[in-house]
Amino acid sequence: MEQEMKADSDPDLDPEPGRPLTPSAPPGWLDDCERIVQGRGAKPLPPPLDPPGKPGEQRSRPSFVQHSVPPMTEAAARQALLRFVASRCCYGSRAAGELAIRQLRQLGTYRYRLETFSESRLSEWAFEPFTKPGAARPPGDAPLDPWDVEVRAPPLFQGQTWRCRVPHSALVRDCHRCHGHGRSRCGVCHGAGRTRCVTCKGSRWRLKQQKRCQLCSGTGRKRCNTCSGRGSKTCATCQGEKKLQHFKQLVITWKNNVFEFVSEHHLNFPGELLSKVSGENIFKDENVAVYPIIDFPEPEISLASQRAIAEHSAAFATSSRILQQRQTIELIPITEVHYQYSGKPYLYYIYGLENKVYALDYPERCCCSCTIV
Template identity: 40%
Template sequence: MKLRSPERAFAFPGKTLRSSSKDLRNVKKTHKEAVTGTFTYHCVFKMEKPILSDYGTNYGTVNPVYGVPAPAMAAAPAAIIHGPSAPPANMFDAVPGYEGTLAGGGGGYLPPPMPSAPMPAPEQAPSSPNWNIPRISEDRAREAFATYVSSKCCYSSAPVREGVITNMEPFNTYRYRLETFTESRSTEWSQEPYTGQPVDAGVQPAPGPWQIAAQTPAFFKDHKQTIKVPYTSSVKNCHDCLGMGRNPCTTCAGAGNKPCWVCNGSGHRLSDERCTHCNGRGRENCSSCSGNGSCQCNTCHGKRQLLVFIKLNVKWSTEKDEFVAQDSSGLRVEKLGKVTGKELFKDAQFMVYPVRGFPDVSVAQASERLVGDHQVKYAQTSRILQQRQTIELIPITKVNYMWKGMSYVYYVYGNEFKVNAEDYPATCCCSVM
């Protein structure tokens, strides 16, 4: 039956009545009250578009082939589901000595206490002798050059076979490195599901962050350790689920069901064909919560209570700085980062003195500057456990060679005999067919 607005139609058994908007005001019964007495009537309204969130009784006639459809499932209520929230500030007890501790960290590292005994004075390191760089042979330079070229897929080996070495020049290059091994400590409020762990808050005063013993690893080996601060553990109701152990399902908004993915909530497929996946209901059970409408709380894991405590984070790290003396070879300094050299000098102790009497003045100046910088930079928030300084001699040989009447250069450097040849004359462009 096709209706024209503002007319409405009332379908009674055996007859159809038409009425205007004015007449509708005389109709007092709602759809839920539509079944009365000995007859049933349906109110059919023409609407601009269906309200998909209201899956009440099906309006209109029923296809007798399918019989009476199953009752419609209720749509999910309009609800705002919040994710896990941060613990409230009043959840944490006041612990003397830990007043600035935050949940999740972020408070920064804690300065170490002043030493009770005087620090041992560093020992003066002996002066380093003047080292000369040993020269590499021409055969060794050619071998390194050939290895380098063979590792390049688009390099021709002709310059290696036909090139003539005209000059080999060694260069002095020193690398100074200072390492400071530090211990840093920070605290944060933490929590875990309560399953009967000991509760000791208030039994006695909690020790300070730097009074808690920690197992120091080998020097210059980075490591981390977390320690539960004694006498700070207490039990609180879970703030996330309010002590219920479960939270509304975020997939279905707590309804336990969601629109059918086959019919998109209409209950039908291909015009009037009833959806067999949801049996015409338009909705299906939520797979995330198995139709319960709620899921286990991710914060307390369903235990309803949390053990709240202060966690101490201990970090051992090696802070490094290095300086490479400038040379006139022409090789870029960053190329030396992946090679090693011959160790000329090594000094490791609680605190090191700057290097004295080294033949290259720039190395001695760098040592004095970096030792002072490490004291200022790391002693404020960390405990310095050990320092180590080394000086390496990195061999660099500049090789000049001729090929097809032109002069070219390559470098052999490091104990690994690495090669750098930026102006290699026989390169080609490879393409994959």
């Protein structure tokens, strides 16, 4: 899950706690108030041409061997069904305990997964009330290139988002909302300091009592509660500080992009269930850039590897920096269980190392048609 991290070193990299950052426009356009407020102008940054690391030398091709599915016993198959039945309110356990298992057909399928851990950077202008006179950086220091800002990357293949300031990018200007006054006209009384009396509705008289309105002393108007009669209120943009500090904000996103493929198993079994279970890891390759798998006993896996690497390279190489890649192959066990109950044949499947169950037509059901764990 993505989360935000705070910098703990250079003060230029530390967003001040409690200060909401509102996107703004570059300082050259600070007179365009609407552009500042709406925050247009944020743009993604293409990565530098030189990658942070180089892929290692291509290793010798692994010699793939045919892997066998771990054996399933009748006792384990029955126990898996009993756990499945216990998790269903409308399934009876008697059939699971009394059924006669006729055949255990050991099957398996391969799952290929490619993970590409990438880093992308977005530059946008932000501002905050300027509360530290004399703290602005003197002109002349050129802001760092956003890709030159050094940050600590999270653990590999774990997504995060981090926001920080680009050093030397701060500029101080009068608040565009109040034009440097620190206060703005009250929107309730429109600067008058007084509003129509809600009791007499501005008529000055209480019609039912036939006397002057006591709440407004017969004036028909009363002091504005929003601005306390001043006609203006503290500017919400600069919070009364009169000035804003504009700075470039860097949004860094680390993302784990996943490509997954499960080979065809030709069973009466929903393939999407296999994404929820684990299998036996039979191959793992990790590097800055991995190479396509070839000569795997299941040709579909080799083709999936070639397609995945090509797709990730086309999708991420030009818009982000690829930090690491990892490809794995898992063997997911599937057992087809044929059994009899009350003289009729039935079938259910046990899949994954967790021994999950998919029951097509469990014989003892009383209300709903739940079949999947």
